[in-house]
Amino acid sequence: MTVQIRPITESEWPAFATVDRESFNSPLSPDQHDRFREFLELERSLAAFDGDLIVGATAVASLTMTVPGGPVPVAGVTAVAVLPSHRRRGILTSLMTRQLNDVHERGESVAALYASEAAIYGRFGYGRAADNLFFHIPTHRSAFVRDAPVDPSLRVRLAVPAEAARADVERVFEAVRTTRPGLYARSDARWRLDVLGDEEFQRRGAGPLRCLIVEDDSGPRGYALFRVKGGWTDHNVPDGEVLVNDLFATDPAAYALVWRSVLDRDLCVRLHAWGRPVDDPLMHLLAEPRQLNAGWLDDLWIRLVDVGRALAGRAYAAPVDVVIEVEDRLCPWNAGRYRLVASPGPVTGKASCERTGDPADLTVPVAALGAAYLGGRPLLAVGAAGLVTEHSEGALRELSTAMSWEPRPWGSLIF
Numbered sequence: 453m454t455v456q457i458r459p460i461t462e463s464e465w466p467a468f469a470t471v472d473r474e475s476f477n478s479p480l481s482p483d484q485h486d487r488f489r490e491f492l493e494l495e496r497s498l499a500a501f502d503g504d505l506i507v508g509a510t511a512v513a514s515l516t517m518t519v520p521g522g523p524v525p526v527a528g529v530t531a532v533a534v535l536p537s538h539r540r541r542g543i544l545t546s547l548m549t550r551q552l553n554d555v556h557e558r559g560e561s562v563a564a565l566y567a568s569e570a571a572i573y574g575r576f577g578y579g580r581a582a583d584n585l586f587f588h589i590p591t592h593r594s595a596f597v598r599d600a601p602v603d604p605s606l607r608v609r610l611a612v613p614a615e616a617a618r619a620d621v622e623r624v625f626e627a628v629r630t631t632r633p634g635l636y637a638r639s640d641a642r643w644r645l646d647v648l649g650d651e652e653f654q655r656r657g658a659g660p661l662r663c664l665i666v667e668d669d670s671g672p673r674g675y676a677l678f679r680v681k682g683g684w685t686d687h688n689v690p691d692g693e694v695l696v697n698d699l700f701a702t703d704p705a706a707y708a709l710v711w712r713s714v715l716d717r718d719l720c721v722r723l724h725a726w727g728r729p730v731d732d733p734l735m736h737l738l739a740e741p742r743q744l745n746a747g748w749l750d751d752l753w754i755r756l757v758d759v760g761r762a763l764a765g766r767a768y769a770a771p772v773d774v775v776i777e778v779e780d781r782l783c784p785w786n787a788g789r790y791r792l793v794a795s796p797g798p799v800t801g802k803a804s805c806e807r808t809g810d811p812a813d814l815t816v817p818v819a820a821l822g823a824a825y826l827g828g829r830p831l832l833a834v835g836a837a838g839l840v841t842e843h844s845e846g847a848l849r850e851l852s853t854a855m856s857w858e859p860r861p862w863g864s865l866i867f
């Protein structure tokens with residue numbers, strides 16, 4: 453089978469979308485699925501054709517994502533799918549190879565994705581750069597610690613319908629976006645159709661999207677977007693559940709009040725939140741953190757497409773001067789030795805990462821560098837797993853410390 457790969461034209465969208473629906477076992481009709489057309493940058497789509505039939509698909513969303521030190525352009529890889537009739541014949545491999553070449557030619561140095569399954573993307577040089585947590589909290593065991601912050605100037609306002617609060621919600625999110633690696637600017641379509649979307653299929657058996665804003669006289673300082681799954685036991689005891697979708701605040705007192713408000717929702721006995729950051733302050737607010745019943749999942753995967761520019765384009769937490777030998781099978785332009793020199797500082801652009809002929813202090817596969825890129829995956833642990841080779845004593849610790857970052861990375865929303 454020979455497969456041809458190219459971007460689709462507008463008229464090919466329905467066939468492209470079919471691959472997505474079939475591969476993801478989507479319950480949506482073609483009409484319902486059409487809303488996703490708004491997310492597609494046609495010229496950044498790629499389809500694999502077997503004759504006239506589209507059998508594989510992927511696309512890139514042009515993102516502005518925060519990395520340690522500030523926001524940079526990032527290729528957000530999405531909509532990866534191969535028809536069940538054509539799986540395991542190398543079509544994904546062809547799509548990924550072409551896509552990485554396209555991203556490189558376009559001058560973007562970093563690609564990111566959310567993986568449907570964690571085993572897929574390591575082979576293409578993506579590293580697991582962030583994790584996220586889910587919480588299942590029995591609300592009657594959710595008391596806060598005694599010293600939880602309280603600001604009497606704050607009040608809670610319900611926004612009905614939720615979309616009426618878009619300006620306030622966006623304002624809070626924008627105030628936070630550049631403070632944490634992984635957060636990315638949300639496009640108009642992302643806000644409208646995704647974050648504030650309230651179609652039946654988005655409700656998953658719960659009620660409409662609800663919103664509460666925490667504010668003072670100067671404006672909004674926090675919000676929660678959530679749904680309530682109402683319910684009663686056989687004995688008429690309230691048994692409702694709060695499902696938190698999106699929750700941000702600009703400061704600790706607002707953060708505490710937003711959480712308190714969703715945890716205290718009347719007639720609800722459990723709160724579920726997915727995709728929370730691994731350093732969520734809620735862990736410190738709850739008097740009984742065990743009651744979070746937390747578990748973790750992989751969040752963002754990062755691929756360095758231009759190692760030199762990517763490493764020079766972020767800030768570092770400690771001084772570093774090491775020669776890194778990069779291994780990269782799929783993007784041979786990356787392979788080779790680089791000297792990374794940086795001093796700690798809050799702004800990007802202070803580091804240099806140039807090609808060098810000097811002997812290597814470390815040998816690092818590109819996926820491990822991608823995993824460490826956002827600062828949440830210390831290379832020291834990757835080295836302890838035997839996946840990084842140290843040639844000069846102390847070099848691994850030096851690089852690991854310099855690349856680590858607080859707060860921990862988190863994308864917060866699948867793109």
Ligand SMILES: CC(=O)SCCNC(=O)CCNC(=O)[C@H](O)C(C)(C)COP(=O)(O)OP(=O)(O)OC[C@H]1O[C@@H](n2cnc3c(N)ncnc32)[C@H](O)[C@@H]1OP(=O)(O)O
Binds near residue numbers: 476
């Ligand atoms: C960013 C995103 O959009 S994530 C969404 C990914 N898409 C989905 O999960 C939808 C359902 N699945 C699919 O559409 C397909 O099975 C895909 C896209 C995951 C894989 O497509 P294929 O064309 O079958 O992959 P391809 O034949 O190129 O496989 C390449 C390699 O990856 C491996 N691989 C492929 N899929 C998986 C998987 N789900 N788990 C583990 N390994 C996998 C193959 O075994 C092969 O390994 P090898 O190189 O050692 O031989």
